[in-house]
Amino acid sequence: MNKEGKEIVWGEYQKEIAPDNYYYARSCIRQNFFPGSEETFLKIVGAILGKDIYDDPHQTTCTGIAYHSDIIPMETTMTVVARQFSLMNDSGYKNFIPSCVTSFGIYTEMIEAWEHFPETLERTKQQLKSATGRTFSLPENLVHTSDIIYKYKEAILEKAKFKLINKQTGKPLRVVEHIGCHYAKIFPAKGVGGAEFPSVLSGMIETWGGEVIDYPERRHCCGFGFRNYVVKENRGYPLSNTKRKFDSMEPFKPDFIVANCPGCTFFLDRWQYVIAEMEGKTYGEDGFGIPVLTYEEMAGLVLGLDPWEMGMQLHQVGVESLLNKIGINYCSFDKYKGANGEDIGMPEKPNILKC
Amino acid sequence: MATLLEQLKTDIRFLEGLKACINCGTCTAICPAAQFYDYDPRQIADTVQNGNELEIEALLKSDTIWYCGECLSCKTRCPRGNTPGYIIQSLRHLSQETGYFTFSGRGRQQLQVKRLVGDNMLKYGYCVYIDEIDTTEHPEQGPVWDWFRQNTDTILQKLGANYKGNGAGTLRKISETDLDELRKIFTETGAMERFENIENKFHSNE
Ligand code: SF4
Numbered sequence A: 001m002n003k004e005g006k007e008i009v010w011g012e013y014q015k016e017i018a019p020d021n022y023y024y025a026r027s028c029i030r031q032n033f034f035p036g037s038e039e040t041f042l043k044i045v046g047a048i049l050g051k052d053i054y055d056d057p058h059q060t061t062c063t064g065i066a067y068h069s070d071i072i073p074m075e076t077t078m079t080v081v082a083r084q085f086s087l088m089n090d091s092g093y094k095n096f097i098p099s100c101v102t103s104f105g106i107y108t109e110m111i112e113a114w115e116h117f118p119e120t121l122e123r124t125k126q127q128l129k130s131a132t133g134r135t136f137s138l139p140e141n142l143v144h145t146s147d148i149i150y151k152y153k154e155a156i157l158e159k160a161k162f163k164l165i166n167k168q169t170g171k172p173l174r175v176v177e178h179i180g181c182h183y184a185k186i187f188p189a190k191g192v193g194g195a196e197f198p199s200v201l202s203g204m205i206e207t208w209g210g211e212v213i214d215y216p217e218r219r220h221c222c223g224f225g226f227r228n229y230v231v232k233e234n235r236g237y238p239l240s241n242t243k244r245k246f247d248s249m250e251p252f253k254p255d256f257i258v259a260n261c262p263g264c265t266f267f268l269d270r271w272q273y274v275i276a277e278m279e280g281k282t283y284g285e286d287g288f289g290i291p292v293l294t295y296e297e298m299a300g301l302v303l304g305l306d307p308w309e310m311g312m313q314l315h316q317v318g319v320e321s322l323l324n325k326i327g328i329n330y331c332s333f334d335k336y337k338g339a340n341g342e343d344i345g346m347p348e349k350p351n352i353l354k355c
Numbered sequence B: 001m002a003t004l005l006e007q008l009k010t011d012i013r014f015l016e017g018l019k020a021c022i023n024c025g026t027c028t029a030i031c032p033a034a035q036f037y038d039y040d041p042r043q044i045a046d047t048v049q050n051g052n053e054l055e056i057e058a059l060l061k062s063d064t065i066w067y068c069g070e071c072l073s074c075k076t077r078c079p080r081g082n083t084p085g086y087i088i089q090s091l092r093h094l095s096q097e098t099g100y101f102t103f104s105g106r107g108r109q110q111l112q113v114k115r116l117v118g119d120n121m122l123k124y125g126y127c128v129y130i131d132e133i134d135t136t137e138h139p140e141q142g143p144v145w146d147w148f149r150q151n152t153d154t155i156l157q158k159l160g161a162n163y164k165g166n167g168a169g170t171l172r173k174i175s176e177t178d179l180d181e182l183r184k185i186f187t188e189t190g191a192m193e194r195f196e197n198i199e200n201k202f203h204s205n206e
């Protein structure tokens, strides 16, 4: 195919990402497990890129985890989604950007259901009105927050203090990217690159100097499985699925992993600890793990933000091997200090996994 | 009284999920749950397509329908536009409406899920919440989580969060007014009834 033809075909895999004026919809999992990443996103988009972004105190859970664990009816999720859109309407914004991939799937699915079954839209309008007195209209643009960083990857490169290059060898860092299933597998047209060529993370990695690893289980689910994680006795499911990915990526010696989904990022980090403690198996160099980053942490490091102010001390797999490779100057002591520089002790060391 | 199949057909996820299955097994090949459990989404699609009431009833009473991880990888790949993951959602819904979920160990786990995720949403407005997560129930969180829990206030302050604070920000307190709207939606749309159903049906079978 000639170059023009390729560009036309590739154009079909692109999606519209609004340039500014965002209504930020927070993620329950990320606020709890990666609390620094949500703040980092607001800092990058607001203070660094100079965009207008609104953080609404009135929003709640989207109910995504409950919906996909099937403890609530679909009507409930539809009406909570409608309330979130109503809040966006109240604040005068039209571009809705959820920080969670499960939420992104939820919002997209409910909008599609309203389109396919218009009677459900009428029912949701009635139920929202009856429960809260609210009305709502749909966002003009709905994208995931990783799409915003993707859109501005060149702008971030212009402001970069570091690149994803090994300072010692001068070679690109080798990166495993993991995209949450609900980003593009449910509605391929809604993800950059679709389900076949999802490039939301690889685009960032390559723009910032890194090299993307293509490994056999690259598109395999992390195994969250909702009720399969929530219920303790089912957790062999997520653990085994993530292990399948680690075993598949191991021969390619990744310098780090980056993900755009809250659950995936958490599992890729924590299951390395569990596998090390249970089986004595580690996947990084010399008994360490492979650092696992959110895409905001990756962007933040490129921009020269302090890793401990982004919350990277809350990973179970240490990130220092990566900071050293990039050549970032960091203070080991600051990692374990509180807000006012006070000493707050250190986490206990795992028995096997070196941190 | 409506047959089970007729009841399934009132769920838009069933209508979206089952167009016409050709039994090709593509969904099973891509399915992470099929790799881990004795679970086969092709068979699920086939059973509901055949429409045999007794077989559907057996499915609603089984562990089988609770294995799916709802990753929806099957939606991307089915050559006929079916979505076994959506079919599963409609079966789980009906299993809880009919009370059949109490017949299987995996189905009865809905009580645990309700008490964790359901109660968190009603109490905090978040589906997971830091104060409710410890390393006894979640040993995979690791020692870093214990350290975080011991120093939550100062660490979250360092990261710029607004833990339990009023107004916007990470882990802010969701106001009573907003929680009230959420709870009213839950009442209006049947979630509260579902929660009571899960609690009561479970106890009536204990
Ligand atoms: S992939 Fe689709 S057509 Fe093939 S067995 Fe599964 S549901 Fe049926």
Ligand code: SF4
Residues within 6 Å of the ligand: B027, B030, B031, B032, B033, B034, B041, B067, B068, B069, B070, B071, B072, B073, B074, B075, B084, B085, B086, B088
């Ligand atoms: S949604 Fe369920 S049936 Fe479909 S691929 Fe995922 S685990 Fe398998």
